[in-house]
Each structure stands twice: as structure tokens, then as C-alpha cells.
Amino acid sequence: MGPEAIKTRPPFITLEGGEGAGKSTQQHMLVRRARGLGLTVTSTREPGATLLGAAVRELLTAPGKDHPGRRSELFLYLADRAQHVERVIAPALGEGQVVICDRFADSSEVYQGRARGLGADWVRTLNRWACGEVWPDLTILLDLEPGAGLGRVNQRQGRLGLTPDRLENEGLEFHQKVRQGFLDQAAEEPQRIKVVDASQAQEEVAGAVWALAEPLLKEFKRLAA
Numbered sequence: 001m002g003p004e005a006i007k008t009r010p011p012f013i014t015l016e017g018g019e020g021a022g023k024s025t026q027q028h029m030l031v032r033r034a035r036g037l038g039l040t041v042t043s044t045r046e047p048g049a050t051l052l053g054a055a056v057r058e059l060l061t062a063p064g065k066d067h068p069g070r071r072s073e074l075f076l077y078l079a080d081r082a083q084h085v086e087r088v089i090a091p092a093l094g095e096g097q098v099v100i101c102d103r104f105a106d107s108s109e110v111y112q113g114r115a116r117g118l119g120a121d122w123v124r125t126l127n128r129w130a131c132g133e134v135w136p137d138l139t140i141l142l143d144l145e146p147g148a149g150l151g152r153v154n155q156r157q158g159r160l161g162l163t164p165d166r167l168e169n170e171g172l173e174f175h176q177k178v179r180q181g182f183l184d185q186a187a188e189e190p191q192r193i194k195v196v197d198a199s200q201a202q203e204e205v206a207g208a209v210w211a212l213a214e215p216l217l218k219e220f221k222r223l224a225a
Helices: 003-008 021-034 051-061 070-094 105-115 120-131 146-160 172-188 202-224
Strands: 012-018 041-047 099-103 136-145 193-197
Touching: 012 021, 012 105, 012 146, 012 202, 021 041, 021 099, 021 136, 021 202, 041 070, 051 070, 051 193, 070 099, 070 105, 070 120, 105 120, 105 172, 136 202, 146 172, 172 193
Parallel strands: 012 099, 012 136, 041 099, 136 193
Antiparallel strands: none
């Protein structure tokens, strides 16, 4: 992205990774630091950031036998994403706000395209159609061995008295495919997707995340001044 593009649109940053990688925690810490620079930030997530998305999230995460098939699952995520872009992300960017999102298009390309076998390139085509001109400037992949991530999920759910959702209940082999899918995605787009070792201590991960995001945010602030 050139300087003129940065002037006309604030950075759109996404965090990706498998279950239990710490995306929500790192998003919170990144948002706080970005606001500390004096920037206005919209913090959002997928799925579920709109009223339509909340209904979609319930359909996608509820355990049970009548769960969506591979294609239905993909189209539900795309419906959530199209609404999310139109109602939340694009308006925020248009108002000069930085947007930091927990999961976005890469999740569909990995979970449905790669791990479910629908084809990452095909899912990318559908994602581009659903998102229009909105696409992440920086994607931070929090990489964690799936067994460790699922262990974190079980501990968290146990503390809260909750049960794992439908995706969290998928077998270890599926989550290993997800991890490899994200790493393959990052290898194919090294300029946009940056990998951070999420097995480190929380503050160390946050430092690595900030080292990636800070230059982009400071450059935008400088050019927008």
C-alpha cells in the first residue's frame, strides 16, 4: 500500500490462528496500545459482530447432529462477513478509524478451503466478492500447536462452566490441518501475513504483535496528521 492509500484509509488489521491461540486476548492488548497512540480504533470479531452475525454465530457454533454441511458452513460465514464489512468495517474505515478484527477472510480460506477441502483459491474468490474493496493490510497469525491450544480451550471452558462449541469439538487431526493451512497461507502471502509464536508468555506475544503493528499505525498517524 502506498502513502496515498494510507492517507485515504486507516489500517485494517486482523488476528488469525487456531483454537486457543489467544486471539481475543492479543486483540484487546493491541487495541489498547493503538489507542495509546491517540488513534480511534474499532475492535470487532467474526462471526457475530452484527445482529445477523449473532444469529449466524449461533448456527455455526451450536453443538448437535444437525450442523451445517461444508458448503452451508462456508456460505454462513460469507453472509456474516458481507454484513460485517458493510455495516461495521467499511463505515469505521470511512470515518478514519483503525479496525482490528479477531478472525476474518483467512479463517474461511483455511477452515473451509483447506481443512474442509473446498479449495482455498475458490474460497478466496468468494471472499473477495463478499468483501468488495475491504481487505486486511496486516494479518497477524498466532501460531500454536493444536494440542496446546485445545488444552487452553478446555481449561477456559472449565473455569466458565461451559462446554466446547462445534468447531472446538472437532478432532485433533482437523485442527492440525487448520494449523498447517494457516502456515501455508502465511507462506503464500509473507508481505501481509506475519507469524507470531503464540506458545510464548502472554506479554512476549503481545510485544511481538506490537512490533508488527506499530510501524503501520505510526505511519498512518504521521500521514493523516
